[in-house]
Amino acid sequence: MSSNYGITPQGENFSEWYNELVVKAELADHSAVRGCMVIKPHGYAIWELMQRALDDMFKETGHVNAYFPLLIPKSFFEKEADHVDGFAKECAVVTHHRLKATPDGKGLMPDPDAKLTEEYIIRPTSETIIWNTYKNWIQSYRDLPLLINQWANVMRWEMRTRMFLRTAEFLWQEGHTAHATYEEAETESLTILHECYGKFAEEWMAVPVIKGVKSEGEKFAGADHTYTIEAMTQDLRAIQAGTSHHLGQSFAKAFDVTFQSAEGKLEHVYATSWGVSTRLIGTLIMAHSDDKGLVCPPKLAPVQVVFIPMGRGEVWDVTVAKAKELAAELKARGVRVKVDDRTKEGPGFKAKDWDLKGACVRVDVGGRELEAGELGVARRDSEEKLLVPVDQIVDRCASLLSEIQANLYAKALAFREANTVRVDTWDEFLARFDGEGGGGFVLAHWDGTQETEDKISEATKATIRCIPLEPLHPDDVVEGTCVFSGKPSKQRVIFAKAY
């Protein structure tokens, strides 16, 4: 798109649409640092709203926040073999603690005399530093469960990055818990999945998700098993929006974290870890937004209602005053409002601008309408515009917000259902994922082997997103035969091309 206005339509090039939207809606910008973005105020506002809602849920389920170091001694990483394999290839390493002038005096270089005896890894995730710490915190069954969450940044040196979806540095939360029994840890990982992540995705983001367990090939490095919430994007791909891992005793054993039980026996603890990241913002965009720009569910919209005063001179003074008055009333009800009283831009410009930035409801405060006693109210989620009597504006805006929240979820759910199919033959399976783009969710039988999973992925680029915890349809758990190998299968699993 060569124009400064507008963005590439989704249908033309989804990827370009996404990249342009992120920048033009002022959510984020590329930075001088490879793979790292600058999250701009409008984008960060969404993250803050997400943080607040999630943090409340974590607290509600008994967790507390703490903070652990950004740098992790390299040796910690060597202690859990699977974990090393999973992350070693994408670690940034700190090797020196001082700079000195280069011989030519023009630049700086790491001072060879300041080489660290043990190098540090910039955390790609904090299991190792946390479990090294927990070792000192846990002695007795009375110290359990230990339920801690951390809000932090992490770094993974990814080959290819995309703003919000995969950046080298990203913001997230990571929960790390310790339990006396396998069952209790299992309950914990499922509680997070259901009470926090699933609920947040559906009730706050208005994004329906499928909760399931990852196959061996897709699970977290070092986990016993991994639970996930999987969402569908508008280009028919799957996006992993959050994961909750039951780590078993692997980290407890690697870091020798034991406790004495009530019976006096020394046992290793059971662990979970779970996280969601700024990728949620990417998920949000890909699930709801359109060719006009960002569509934000009201619960996470930085600006829920925007007022556009119109007219010039005395009329302008009147419309601005009225807009501010109405905005104040709405604000008193806890609605996030904005009066766009910029004088340089016209109302047409402002309407487009707020469509782009994802204001949920726009109220045009015009002189003529004000005299007639009715104002134009436009919904961002639909094309719908309505006339609302001035004295009902506040009530109507408030009710519209919950209608929009519900509508966005319903729309996304209908979209996912329309693009979820059950496939029983290999030819049909191949056809579904042929070519570029997604292919939606395909529910197919799978023989449960890694080998088959790999071969399917190789042939189609589609991977097993999860094995649903609850079947989407009762027939999905009726036995069948693997779509690839023809071997017996207990249930259908979800295949999709993933972000």
Next chain:
RNA sequence: CGGGAUGUGGCUCAGCUUGGUAGAGCGCCGUGUUCGGAACGCGGAGGUCGCAGGUUCAAAUCCUGUCAUCCCGACCA
């Protein structure tokens, strides 16, 4: 890391083939007329052409290297 493309005022790009004093539109600043879905006039500011070498009297332009970004693969929240 493999294949492809691109780096020129804040943004989108032209100029490069055939070396010779850096351009346009948008944006920005000032000003006036405008203001109901991206208004217009006039006057301005702003770039050692990604970076480092090399060739040359002379490099945005030619050569080498390097870095970054985007697209396609492998990897991944």
